[in-house]
């Protein structure tokens with residue numbers, strides 16, 4: 001049983017970040033498994049002190065010489081821990097569940113204990129992910145409920161119940177071989193919660209939300225990594241707490257060095273973002289961390305995670321390394337095409353919408369404006385970049401194919417033609433669409449006639465593009481429609 005031991009208490013009061021690191025280090029190093037409730041209450045208490053009600057701008061606060069890092073007293077943490085233990089042990093009569101491994105009924109009961117304590121207020125605010133928030137405000141977000149259920153399971157000594165994480169949802173695994181699954185929290189807005197139900201493979205099969213059966217399955221140390229990753233240093237929409245960010249970063253490096261991020265791509269992405277903001281001397285650069293996340297996704301999750309590519313793509317975009325950013329976005333699309341889009345996949349839809357309708361158009365605008373920068377300008381003459389944009393869109397089309405819900409609408413097409421038409425026509429003719437660049441005869445090699453028709457159309461398009469020369473259309477959307485109109489005339 002976990003419990004709040006004397007060896008834990010000796011760390012208190014915590015007076016600075018190094019004392020917090022020491023507590024986490026000893027908890028992770030053992031000999032007992034890390035106490036999730038103790039660590040979550042502690043981290044949540046610090047986050048609350050560093051990010052809530054800090055209306056005074058930091059400068060004035062510094063002028064007041066008020067110490068920023070909060071002192072975390074033993075009494076505070078002990079009281080909250082006791083409250084959690086009393087709630088959980090008081091609500092679950094373990095004599096009803098005597099088998100060595102947990103049952104679905106027990107998991108549902110533990111979920112009900114957390115669930116029934118929640119206030120009805122809105123749940124997508126920040127700082128609602130820790131047990132500190134749960135015990136002092138009866139508020140938890142979607143992740144927080146799942147984490148709370150796992151922390152409660154640990155208090156009950158149910159060490160087969162663990163956290164399972166996708167890129168936008170959380171649930172638990174349990175049972176003899178840890179492969180039983182159960183919903184324990186809600187997802188998104190306006191969706192009935194499915195708590196107690198298993199994540200049937202049929203559902204997980206093709207939806208991004210369940211990562212096609214490739215979620216991150218946590219052990220206790222990875223659950224600590226999830227708690228640290230879920231910490232939120234933001235004070236408001238424009239300001240972050242430097243101290244909270246630095247603490248989160250140091251804790252992630254501690255977990256990294258112990259190997260507890262090695263199966264958790266998103267935590268590596270979080271670490272890469274923190275390193276971009278404030279590089280740690282002697283540590284690898286952000287790109288290397290993002291690359292590691294991609295390698296983990298390739299090696300352990302059958303390349304079914306999208307975020308490793310959008311973490312790296314976003315970073316490269318911010319560094320104005322546009323060619324490489326577009327490559328990452330094509331790789332992200334190469335992942336999503338393996339799924340069918342369902343209505344609960346809104347988060348990743350918004351991610352691709354932003355890339356297609358804001359980031360890529362911004363790139364082609366940026367490079368066509370500052371023509372003096374040769375490196376940037378030749379993006380519009382680079383067949384690889386053009387091909388990557390086509391691959392990006394092709395993946396989204398494949399994602400839509402076979403889905404219950406459509407993905408693309410005319411808004412996408414407007415941005416698509418804007419982006420594609422900024423490319424030099426000769427470049428567009430160069431990419432390898434599986435047809436010869438120079439031969440304009442459409443002599444096929446035994447392919448059937450609709451291929452001929454297709455080839456004929458494509459070679460006609462190429463001819464048209466060459467004849468019309470660089471596309472100087474006043475209104476970008478005309479370019480594609482001109483080609484389509486001419487093709488239609490051909491067919492008549």
Ligand SMILES: FC(F)c1nnc(N2CCN(c3ncnc4sc(CC(F)(F)F)cc34)CC2)s1
Pocket residue numbers: 142143165166167168169170226229230266267269270307308309310311312314
């Ligand atoms: F790819 C970039 F655009 C991203 N930037 N931030 C991203 N985040 C931020 C952090 N984040 C996460 N970071 C660590 N662990 C988890 S577990 C999870 C799903 C749920 F919240 F449990 F339901 C989300 C998540 C979600 C994805 S993706």
